[in-house]
Amino acid sequence: MVVAAALRFWHLGTPAEPIYDETKVLNQAQSFLHGWAPPFSSHPPGGKLLVALSVFLFGNIPWGWRAANALMGTALVPITYLLARRLFRSKLAAAVAAALLLCEGMLLVASRLAMINAAYVTLGAGAYLMLWCFVQEREARTQRLYLLAMSVLLGLYVGTKAVISEVGVLLALAVVILALLGRRPKGLTALSNRRVIGACGLVVSMVLLVYFAMFLPFYWVGWGGLADFMNYHRNVIYRNLDLPLDFPNASPFWSWPLLLHPYAYSRKDILNGTAEVIWCGGNPLLWWAILPAILMAFIRGYTRRSLAWTFMAAGYVAYLAMWIAIRRYVFIYSYMPAEYLGLLALAGALEECWVGHARAWEQFLLLAPVVVCLILAFGALWGALAVCLISIAYPLVKRRFELRDGKFVFLIFISAALLLWAYFFPLWTGIPLSETGYMARMWLHGQGLASWL
Amino acid sequence: MKVHRNLLDMSFILSAVVTVVIVCVLSYRSDLAYREALSPNGEVDLLKGNLNDHWAVFGSLSATQVRFNQKGETAEIEIRADSPSWSEVSSGVSYTIGLFYPGWYEFTAEFRGEENDFLGVGSQLEVRSDRWNFTTKAGPRGGSWRKVDIYFRPADSDPSAEISCRFWGDAANRTGRAFLRNMRVARIDGAPPPMAAQFDLQKKEEARLGRPRHRRNGSFRSVWMTLLLLGACVGVFGWLFDGGRASGSLRPT
Numbered sequence: 218m219v220v221a222a223a224l225r226f227w228h229l230g231t232p233a234e235p236i237y238d239e240t241k242v243l244n245q246a247q248s249f250l251h252g253w254a255p256p257f258s259s260h261p262p263g264g265k266l267l268v269a270l271s272v273f274l275f276g277n278i279p280w281g282w283r284a285a286n287a288l289m290g291t292a293l294v295p296i297t298y299l300l301a302r303r304l305f306r307s308k309l310a311a312a313v314a315a316a317l318l319l320c321e322g323m324l325l326v327a328s329r330l331a332m333i334n335a336a337y338v339t340l341g342a343g344a345y346l347m348l349w350c351f352v353q354e355r356e357a358r359t360q361r362l363y364l365l366a367m368s369v370l371l372g373l374y375v376g377t378k379a380v381i382s383e384v385g386v387l388l389a390l391a392v393v394i395l396a397l398l399g400r401r402p403k404g405l406t407a408l409s410n411r412r413v414i415g416a417c418g419l420v421v422s423m424v425l426l427v428y429f430a431m432f433l434p435f436y437w438v439g440w441g442g443l444a445d446f447m448n449y450h451r452n453v454i455y456r457n458l459d460l461p462l463d464f465p466n467a468s469p470f471w472s473w474p475l476l477l478h479p480y481a482y483s484r485k486d487i488l489n490g491t492a493e494v495i496w497c498g499g500n501p502l503l504w505w506a507i508l509p510a511i512l513m514a515f516i517r518g519y520t521r522r523s524l525a526w527t528f529m530a531a532g533y534v535a536y537l538a539m540w541i542a543i544r545r546y547v548f549i550y551s552y553m554p555a556e557y558l559g560l561l562a563l564a565g566a567l568e569e570c571w572v573g574h575a576r577a578w579e580q581f582l583l584l585a586p587v588v589v590c591l592i593l594a595f596g597a598l599w600g601a602l603a604v605c606l607i608s609i610a611y612p613l614v615k616r617r618f619e620l621r622d623g624k625f626v627f628l629i630f631i632s633a634a635l636l637l638w639a640y641f642f643p644l645w646t647g648i649p650l651s652e653t654g655y656m657a658r659m660w661l662h663g664q665g666l667a668s669w670l
Numbered sequence: 671m672k673v674h675r676n677l678l679d680m681s682f683i684l685s686a687v688v689t690v691v692i693v694c695v696l697s698y699r700s701d702l703a704y705r706e707a708l709s710p711n712g713e714v715d716l717l718k719g720n721l722n723d724h725w726a727v728f729g730s731l732s733a734t735q736v737r738f739n740q741k742g743e744t745a746e747i748e749i750r751a752d753s754p755s756w757s758e759v760s761s762g763v764s765y766t767i768g769l770f771y772p773g774w775y776e777f778t779a780e781f782r783g784e785e786n787d788f789l790g791v792g793s794q795l796e797v798r799s800d801r802w803n804f805t806t807k808a809g810p811r812g813g814s815w816r817k818v819d820i821y822f823r824p825a826d827s828d829p830s831a832e833i834s835c836r837f838w839g840d841a842a843n844r845t846g847r848a849f850l851r852n853m854r855v856a857r858i859d860g861a862p863p864p865m866a867a868q869f870d871l872q873k874k875e876e877a878r879l880g881r882p883r884h885r886r887n888g889s890f891r892s893v894w895m896t897l898l899l900l901g902a903c904v905g906v907f908g909w910l911f912d913g914g915r916a917s918g919s920l921r922p923t
Contacts, residue, residue, distance in 0.1 A: 218686045218690055219689045226694055226696075229697055240827070243827045243828065244828075247827040254879050275698070276770075277772070280698055284694070288694075291690060357912060365908070412911055415907050416907075418907030418910065419907035419908050422900050426900035429896060436893055442892045486727045487723065487733070488725045488726065652733075
């Protein structure tokens with residue numbers, strides 16, 4: 218938590234001017250503060266209201282614009298720890314999940330800017346935490362409280378980000394139904410039927426209530442009644458249908474897990490030869506390792522009949538599959554909710570390596586992204602040499618310290634993730650880099666989709 | 671033993687929360703210090719200090735193609751373009767400054783271009799804040815100093831200004847120079863002089879977005895009715911869920 222706060226609040230006031238979509242969010246936030254009609258936005262007002270509150274509390278300065286999001290981003294780390302403890306019933310897995318979150322760059326960037334991404338990911342994570350508290354609770358009355366808390370958080374989630382958040386609601390509903398039906402393996406009884414209907418109705422109506430309540434500021438600045446609410450949503454749909462397929466820096470959803478097309482939110486080339494870049498890209502090792510982790514999650518969910526593993530795997534796929542139907546340009550930062558579930562699955566997979574439950578092919582799949590990163594970072598020759606060194610060190614270390622195979626994989630992976638975090642940190646925080654240093658970090662720089670520039 | 675352990679856990683959590691608060695306060699304090707450093711006495715001299723650390727290059731020009739030299743009170747910007755792309759996109763040098771004190775600011779500068787038909791490079795000085803742009807051009811036949819003195823009130827949604835010197839040219843491999851002196855942004859008390867060039871960006875923003883209308887007519891009732899209806903649904907479904915209470919644990923995850 219302390220490390221998360223330090224990373225998110227360090228030099229939060231730089232850059233001193235709004236960058237990328239901060240201009241749009243600040244525009245909306247200022248209109249709420251002044252009581253003006255807010256300019257059009259495709260997303261509900263939750264994230265902008267949070268920024269408006271931040272400006273109201275801390276002043277109209279860059280630190281004030283970004284402080285609330287930085288707090289949300291900080292809160293995401295302990296929430297993830299608690300959620301992972303619930304999912305895996307392991308302190309180690311929980312600690313690894315929190316550590317992976319700290320090593321991830323795109324979430325760090327989102328937490329340091331006055332945009333809506335950190336807020337909705339944190340609200341979603343909070344809702345999942347309440348969901349798993351509900352699933353693991355025995356007392357029905359306490360269960361209802363968890364269900365209510367989850368529904369409020371889901372309502373805030375839906376009220377902050379359009380479309381993506383609805384997948385989160387469906388995912389939560391599916392888990393609630395499965396958890397309730399799981400108690401009656403022989404099918405629907407009158408009692409379970411009633412509880413399932415009650416739970417689903419409670420979630421849906423509370424989500425709608427919170428969502429609707431979030432639009433109240435619009436009524437204060439000029440909306441007349443329900444008709445304006447309906448018109449707003451019609452307008453959002455029509456405008457999005459009119460948007461083109463392509464746009465600068467946009468990328469197809471299938472390219473996101475491969476980290477093919479991250480881009481710079483802002484780039485300032487200082488005359489002293491350095492560049493200050495805020496890069497909307499993640500830690501490549503974590504991104505690429507999520508794919509095998511999700512595969513393992515599917516297999517574990519199926520073979521162990523585990524709701525937790527299935528939740529992560531199915532949630533990841535659902536958050537990606539939703540984009541198949543959307544015919545407008547989209548950006549890589551929309552991968553964040555899927556990535557979050559992927560990081561949880563990765564933490565679980567690494568924990569299984571440490572305790573010795575991971576099979577050889579699983580360990581190999583987790584090491585494969587490390588090899589790719591080594592080759593891309595040092596070039597084919599030096600990368601291959603590093604791989605050889607690891608291969609030689611492996612039996613020696615194993616014999617000397619009597620390490621299990623999985624522990625070696627775990628240590629290699631975590632060390633590599635930390636090193637890459639340190640290497641890419643300047644790109645996420647706008648620390649000046651020389652042109653050579655910047656280009657060295659742009660591992661993919663082709664002309665087509667596979668470009669990090 | 672368990673009580674001790676709980677106390678230990680609680681103290682860890684408490685100390686973490688306190689440390690986070692301290693981190694936030696320190697971050698806020700250091701940012702205030704940075705803000706003060708940006709505008710001592712409400713005035714920023716844009717040509718003071720190491721210019722190469724403050725000015726950035728944009729467009730197709732790279733830092734190696736631009737030289738920014740200070741000669742006494744005058745700063746000289748020289749471009750030595752060697753690639754065709756710089757003349758095809760908007761290229762030049764810029765300085766971005768945060769203007770976080772609400773109110774009016776005065777921008778003053780003197781600007782001179784040293785270009786001719788043979789060199790074929792023109793330049794212009796620009797001040798941009800939010801959606802607003804103030805431009806003065808020099809070249810390609812410019813030669814005398816032009817004085818710029820404008821007043822503006824930044825919009826709350828973008829309390830910053832970008833001062834830039836742009837170049838354009840009719841060929842790729844031209845060189846050119848522009849000179850700047852007495853370039854300042856200063857906060858002023860009250861309103862600017864009536865005859866001065868002035869731009870109230872906050873007012874423009876208000877005009878663009880419109881004043882609040884507060885239409886509290888009959889249809890507003892539908893909003894409260896909807897909220898009440900949804901609230902009632904929450905109550906009914908909550909009762910339905912709790913009414914069917916059963917004992918026993920859920921299946922393990």
